[in-house]
Amino acid sequence: MTIAESITVQEALASSPWAGQSRPTTPQGWLDRAADVAAILATDAVERDRAQAVPTAEVQLLKDAGLVTLLGPVEHGGAGLTWETAYLVIREIASGDGSIGQLIGYHYLWAWAVRLVGTPEQVAAVEELYTTQNLFFGGAVNPRDHDLSIRDEGDEIVYNGRKSFSTGSKVSDLTVLEGILEGTDQHIFAIVPSQQEGIAFHDDWDNLGQRLTESGGVTITDVRVPWAAAAGYVDKEFAPFEPLHYATLNLPTIQLVFASFYLGIAEGALKTATAYTRDHTRAWPYGGDDKEQARDEWYLLEGYGRLQSQLWAAQALADDAGREISALLHAEREALTPEARGHVAVRIAAVKQLATDVALEVGTKIFELTGARATSNAVGLDIFWRNARTHTLHDPVAYKRREVGAFALLNELPEPTWYT
Numbered sequence: 001m002t003i004a005e006s007i008t009v010q011e012a013l014a015s016s017p018w019a020g021q022s023r024p025t026t027p028q029g030w031l032d033r034a035a036d037v038a039a040i041l042a043t044d045a046v047e048r049d050r051a052q053a054v055p056t057a058e059v060q061l062l063k064d065a066g067l068v069t070l071l072g073p074v075e076h077g078g079a080g081l082t083w084e085t086a087y088l089v090i091r092e093i094a095s096g097d098g099s100i101g102q103l104i105g106y107h108y109l110w111a112w113a114v115r116l117v118g119t120p121e122q123v124a125a126v127e128e129l130y131t132t133q134n135l136f137f138g139g140a141v142n143p144r145d146h147d148l149s150i151r152d153e154g155d156e157i158v159y160n161g162r163k164s165f166s167t168g169s170k171v172s173d174l175t176v177l178e179g180i181l182e183g184t185d186q187h188i189f190a191i192v193p194s195q196q197e198g199i200a201f202h203d204d205w206d207n208l209g210q211r212l213t214e215s216g217g218v219t220i221t222d223v224r225v226p227w228a229a230a231a232g233y234v235d236k237e238f239a240p241f242e243p244l245h246y247a248t249l250n251l252p253t254i255q256l257v258f259a260s261f262y263l264g265i266a267e268g269a270l271k272t273a274t275a276y277t278r279d280h281t282r283a284w285p286y287g288g289d290d291k292e293q294a295r296d297e298w299y300l301l302e303g304y305g306r307l308q309s310q311l312w313a314a315q316a317l318a319d320d321a322g323r324e325i326s327a328l329l330h331a332e333r334e335a336l337t338p339e340a341r342g343h344v345a346v347r348i349a350a351v352k353q354l355a356t357d358v359a360l361e362v363g364t365k366i367f368e369l370t371g372a373r374a375t376s377n378a379v380g381l382d383i384f385w386r387n388a389r390t391h392t393l394h395d396p397v398a399y400k401r402r403e404v405g406a407f408a409l410l411n412e413l414p415e416p417t418w419y420t
Helices: 008-015 025-042 044-049 056-064 083-096 096-118 120-133 244-279 297-330 338-370 382-391 397-410
Strands: 135-141 148-153 156-163 174-181 187-193 199-201 219-227
Touching: 008 025, 008 056, 008 244, 025 083, 025 199, 025 244, 025 382, 044 187, 044 199, 044 244, 056 244, 083 244, 083 297, 096 120, 096 174, 096 187, 096 382, 156 174, 156 187, 174 219, 187 244, 219 338, 244 297, 244 382, 297 338, 338 382, 338 397
Parallel strands: 135 174, 148 174
Antiparallel strands: 148 156, 156 219, 174 187, 199 219
């Protein structure tokens, strides 16, 4: 599909733009599909951000486009693509709407997580379930909160507690829970239906940016899970895959998810700002080298040139890191060495800090390049800085700089943590 003219999310759902079309069969075809979705999202991104309505329609758009099952097995109707393509899709979607870019990125992470810790039977069951039914993931996993408590009740485990963040909440079909088994130090992950009596979403996500990510708190009350669905457990004992450090790949994987939608936000900001400058910014008549059109003014050309160059450089590093971690995620588990895991983690740390810097600078600098009238709320350029500023505080970027510095100066690879 080619979006010949801008249509809103609701109009796209009503017109079913992909109905009757065959699904893409190549990575580029899926990137083109993602670009179409991003164009739709961009049309009314500011209005939807202001309204802060639950993004049910936006997630349905992702489902209708087939993007939710991008990583799903082909035999169950998925595209069967790799993380290398998934990262590019996240970036593309975020260029249209940063919130929805985050949602699809988190979905990919949680849909994949069972491969990192689950038994072969659990992996097969989860992937068939979400792929055949086109289900969307959210997650109530926040390491900075106290863990949920888990009771052992015979054939079941029972989750209780509260998490202050649960991205995807109301728009998810499945939620990933994590907690500690009472009387032990054992962490247990499980996937449960999001819409059930024991899960109460708080509707308290009221932040500066990323307003449509449904990232508010959640209370878990007596949510029951069969022991057979406890990720990686067999007969109530954890039976992890070897090597043990394979399971820690989820941390650099999601850190690159973050960087991908930061770069998408920056790309969307540049696209929006350059269009505004071409169409609306007035030339400055007091510079001594006066131009008839603002687009010809040297300082605007220099400013956009610098921002575009920085963005391209950060995207190139992200692409390289994406290929590196994708190769690890799709290889045999036994092939992963601690050194390969550490190297990809430090590379992604470098991407994360660059993406943070670029997204924030682009979100700020575009106001200088578009002019005073571009600060109008009707223009909505503030959405890009607000979105980037909100999520780039997820974990301190200074620690990413330190990790890269320790590698450069001391040849030290970062140790796995909840954030590395």
